[in-house]
Amino acid sequence: MSRLRRTGVMAAALAMAALATGCGIRTTSVPVDAGPAPSRVPCDVPGEEAAAQTTGIAVRVFLVCGSQLDAVDRRSPLQEEKADGDPVRTAAALLAQLQSEPSQSERQAGFSTAVKGPLTVTGGRQGDPADTLRLSRQPEDLTATALSQIVCTFAGSPAGVGEDTVVLGGPGDYAPRRYRCTAEVRQRPDSAVPTAAAPTPPPKPSLS
Template sequence: MPDVHIRGSRARGIRVLAATGALAGLLAGCGIRATQVPTDFGPAPSMVPCELSVTDIATQTTPSGMPVDVFLLCSGALVRVNRSVEVAEGTEEAQRRVRVAQGLLDALAGDPTDVEDEAGYSTAVPAGLTVTGPTPGDPEDTLRLSTAPDTLPKDALAQIVCTFADSTAAGDNGSVVLGGTSAESLRRYECTPETESSPGAGGPPSTGVNGS
């Protein structure tokens, strides 16, 4: 039986070749040049979504200033990427925190690099956001945004909270006190694993500050 199968396969192959040759002859007789069916569909995509290879990172321009991490959006989650902020040497500590926070906001609102864009990274943080330090009566680690935190898109707020909480702009406990420019209540926000995995689901968890 195996010999019969092999012979049958070989016979079918001969018939296919003969038919192909006959078709080529007919096309040539009609003045049409026969071509082979293409089998090369091009290389596989070189960029895995939400992953930057060592080569990809190396090709990006090396930033100047103090290296920092910010959180961008990719495939519905927060993903850490490298950025830098400029802070003058000798800046007083309170002002240094605010300048770092402003640099982080600017980095979050900026366009992802070409490599990051190709890998699917994006940001929901609007351009033009500014930040100031505490007003009288605020905890010393307060940061006040030009737009009230609770009016921002949930994923944008998650980006800001996780970026601030992971930086020298926040306190030492991995949380950040945020408010707007008006006297509304301040809230202390945390960046949790749930916030990182689903930033748009419910927003980062928070608790009231100063009895609010």
């Protein structure tokens, strides 16, 4: 290779190195882990949609967003005077909301629901603890995510029994159980929902 050609090659190499440095590029032989790509799911419904809904009563339901549960404010067509003080009516209205498809704004924000119909709710039977709600399917037969949505939605409403819990049963003869909505359930709705035995109702006084 002639001296003139070698000089040209070296000059081109120096120019390319200077260009890379000017662009802020640093060469390295060590692989760099930049971490996972940032999520583009906002999990936040614009306030204008909720404000535009003026009919019905305000309710809060838990929907799936990403891999977690997030609360969404909606308006239920149930009249307030019918829902006030009636846990069964409140639960029925909330369950209907959970089974309805998310609105366009909710879908754009990344929300979905795992609660699929047909699914209904009624009050407890004779001998059940107070404030028991019985679903038309056994709670353990639902997917973990669907049950997590129902438990957290009911527990945070007048249908719950306090302390983020709700007493649920199914159509069978199995005793109802107390289900708790915890921070872990909201963060991992696909995991098992914590349960405990429901309180036994006191015996009826003897008539004798």
